Amino acid sequence: MAAAPNPAGPVDPLAAGETSLVSLSDAGLAAPHSSASARGPWRRFLQRSPLAALVIQRLALSIALLFAVSIMIFGGIEALPGDFATTYLGQSATPQAVANIRADLGLDRPVTTRYVEWLGGALQGDFGTSWASRNSVSEQIGKRLGNSLFLAFFAALISIPLAVGLGMLAVQYRNRLPDKIINVVSLAAISLPEFFVGYLLIMVFAVQYGVATFPATVFDGMGFFDRLSAIALPVATLVLVVLAHMMRMTRAAILNVMSSAYVETAELKGLSAFRIIARHAAPNAVAPVVNVIALNLAYLVVGVVVVEVVFVYPGMGQYMVDAVTVRDMPVVQACGLIFAAFYIFLNMAADLIAIVANPRLRHPR
Amino acid sequence: MPELLTVKDLRIEATSYPPGEAPKTVTLVDGVSFSVEKGRVLGLIGESGAGKSTIGLSALAYGRGGARITGGAVTLNDTDILTLGRSGVRSVRGAKVCYVAQSAAAAFNPAHRLGEQVIEASLRHRIMSRDDAEARALHLFRILGLPNPETFGRRFPHQVSGGQLQRAMTAMALCPNPELIVFDEPTTALDVTTQIEVLAAIKHAIEETHTAALYITHDLAVVAQIADDIMVLRHGKTVEYGTTRQIIEAPGQDYTKALVSVRQIARPEAADQSTPILTIDRVSASYGNGFKVLHDVSLTLPKGQTLAIVGESGSGKSTLARVITGLLPPSEGRITFDGQELPKALKGRSKEQLRRIQMIYQMADTAMNPRQTVREIIGRPISFYEGIHGAKKTERVRQLLDQIEMGDRFLDRYPAELSGGQKQRVAIARALAAKPELILCDEPTSALDPLVAEGILKLLLKLQEETHVSYVFITHDIAIVRAIADSVAVMHRGRLVRFGPKSQALSPPFDAYTDLLLKSVPEMEIGWLERVLATRRMESAGN
Secondary structure, eight states: OOSOOOTTGGGGGGGGSSOHHHHHHHHHHHHHHOSHHHHHHHHHHHHHOHHHHHHHHHHHHHHHHHHHHHHHHHHHHHHSSSOHHHHHHOTTOOHHHHHHHHHHHTTTSOHHHHHHHHHHHHHTTOOOBOTTTOSBHHHHHHHHHHHHHHHHHHHHHHHHHHHHHHHHHHHHTTTSHHHHHHHHHHHHHHHSOHHHHHHHHIIIIIIISOOSOSSOOOOTTOOHHHHHHHTHHHHHHHHHHHHHHHHHHHHHHHHHHHTSHHHHHHHHTTOOHHHIIIIIIHHHHHHHHHHHHHHHHHHHHHTTHHHHHHTTOOSHHHHHHHHHHTTOHHHHHHHHHHHHHHHHHHHHHHHHHHHHTOHHHHSOO | OOEEEEEEEEEEEEEEOOTTSOOEEEEEEEEEEEEEETTOEEEEEOOTTSSHHHHHHHTTTOOGGGOEEEEEEEEETTEEGGGSOHHHHHHHBTTTEEEEOSOHHHHSOTTSOHHHHHHHHHHHTTSSOHHHHHHHHHHHHHHTTOSSHHHHTTSOGGGSOHHHHHHHHHHHHHTTOOSEEEEESTTTTSOHHHHHHHHHHHHHHHHHHTOEEEEEESOHHHHHHHOSEEEEEETTEEEEEEEHHHHHHSOOSHHHHHHHTTTOOOOOOOSOOOSEEEEEEEEEEEOTTSOEEEEEEEEEEETTOEEEEEOOTTSSHHHHHHHHHTSSOOSEEEEEETTEEOOSSGGGSOHHHHHHEEEEOSOTTTTSOTTSOHHHHHHHHHHHHHOOOHHHHHHHHHHHHHHTTOOGGGTTOOGGGSOHHHHHHHHHHHHHHTOOSEEEEESTTTTSOHHHHHHHHHHHHHHHHHHOOEEEEEESOHHHHHHHOSEEEEEETTEEEEEEEHHHHTSSSOOHHHHHHHHHSOOSSTTHHHHHHHHHHHHHHHO
16 A cells, blocks of 8 residues: 555554653654664564564663763763862972873873773773772772662662552542641652751651661671661651652552543443452553652662761762762762663663553554 | 333432532432333433433443432332442442443553453353353354454454444443443444444344343434334433334424434535635645545635535545645645635745634634633634724624624633533634634534534524635534535545535435445434345345
């Protein structure tokens, strides 16, 4: 037929589907693959197995994005005012001494050479040497990242089930007292800045009642339970900060699905309330909920800078802040790249789950 | 024969929450009584708001959107199901009484395969084993004429067409062997050519399985084909209740008479069709993704007359309207308006050219700003095109309200305070305010009840006489074409299959598609469905 199969064909129904995210990024993704040579086979592949095609697209896009971010991080830091040599030597340093240090650190070479070297090293897990401490950045980050992930993991472990559970509870008691209380409290929690919440918790639990440890410093060789007790307050702060957002999204997503015609159909089939929620509502609420969970997970890893500083917790955030104050560029660059990688990876994972949860893509026409 | 379902003095109420006012209790259904015997079909007919779906759902003890059954009894096999507890009601729903929704596309869960959904109720109520249920589903897919019945159940809802989904929904309702099925406008969302197939499949399945049914629709011609008895409803009350023959052939009430004769406006076509106002010359158009939706369409519309464009959904008729307005520039061809070629795209057209072509849409409420009053909605084109403001503008708005047979008291109302028909009238006044020479009407009556739609059609005809405006009238309804058109264009899959003065276009010899289209329109006559199906069988046997 004259009507050529259109590239967005099997994806088209999505425009009316649940996840605007998928259709949106698909529109953006059509471009890199529609070069004349790739058109034919790629289009056929997209039609035959849109799921695999979308997953490949998503992975490729993530890698491209990460590459772009690496350029921006390197370029951005390059463009920052001030440099390590003057900070290190002080105002009265002779130009000769500054030049020596710059040569020593390789700063006299062209930017592109240094970028390629840095990226090459980063791909192999080598982020160079810290200018300030002369230690391997990768080694330091390994420890710090572990601490940050430890904190994020427990915050996620508590906040995700709590958020989804409270969201469902709010749906169950929609517009009644429990729903309203959950809403008001979560709104209050989201409205307070996290440093304020942090100091408030310290004042109440560490200072007044003395039941929690502060500062939340952890060190090598510390026992698991000591660590847990050390991170109790930062975890509580993080949970309070991310809970409301996820809870409200869960509530909205489930309410949206519960008011759909197919849930009415399920009800008119005489199914039990549990089966209606578990089998007919839940699969269709996955995509929006997963998206907001991923965003908050990313926040837990990336956005903890303030919380780590408040609680003097030796994580990535604090490491980065310390490095920025002394212009220790390899550390700042490494932290930036790792944060970006986490952010991109989690969002990609959410995207992939949303794609896989969509029957229109799993089973094309 | 013993009664299967008896509804007595049913009263259903709902609480509405108008913004800024105290909650109000509204009575949706009041004092309705009827009964259905085993194996019989009762048609419930009425306009939107007549309470027919609400009554239908009461047979499942279900109230949609906060509706509460507050009085009366719904007796199924000597049990009043309204007095059953939660689990009692659950054992009725999906087992003894099943429901077929208007939009199967929305009523199927997109996350599960059709087969699973069809047999779910049978399994959950432990009516049959999985093997038996699957065998029965296969049998039902066969009687309902679904393609590849063996593999049909493995498909997902998005993988089949709307007509097939509607039949699958019927299979889902029939699968547990219920005693009663409630069909809630099962063919309303379908094209006529698909409707007739689904209707035939439903009728066949009901006869095969000896199930009783409530058949809800607003289309008397449809219900006449399938029901043994008919109950006419209006504003939640019974107007008339009797056998189908009685209602169709000897209606007792004025309202029923009006419903029966609703499709009988007819107008002779204009004799002289020589001076064109609009000429469409070999127009093709495609959407951004390269999908071609119009192929080489050529049409002319004489001045002061009406061109009806008929076709099913997806035939390209609305796209043609978008091309004429310039919203979708054509890829090939020319559009000439009153002797001058129109620039292809909206951007290239002058204000004067824009003023001369106006549009009326299917959904009047989405085409109006809900935060503007009628005065602002109608006044906007007056100040935009002619720069008239103040008292003079209000005067014009008053005149227009007069023309559309609505009074001054509507000036400061918001769209939400108008009925569907009134909204469409305001939309017509807004189009007229620009003093156009051509109005494109895109299915302006298909969202309206038959009697209201008739009022709108009469208004359009009256306005044409007064102002000599020309209409391009897009519709899927042949009866409307007969009523108002001077010339007719039939579209199918983006191509023009037939075009000419009404008298020629709607009389034989027909091309295959127009023939199918014309023969698929239900007629207000008992036995029409059988007759058409018999003719089709003979024709296919002849081939």
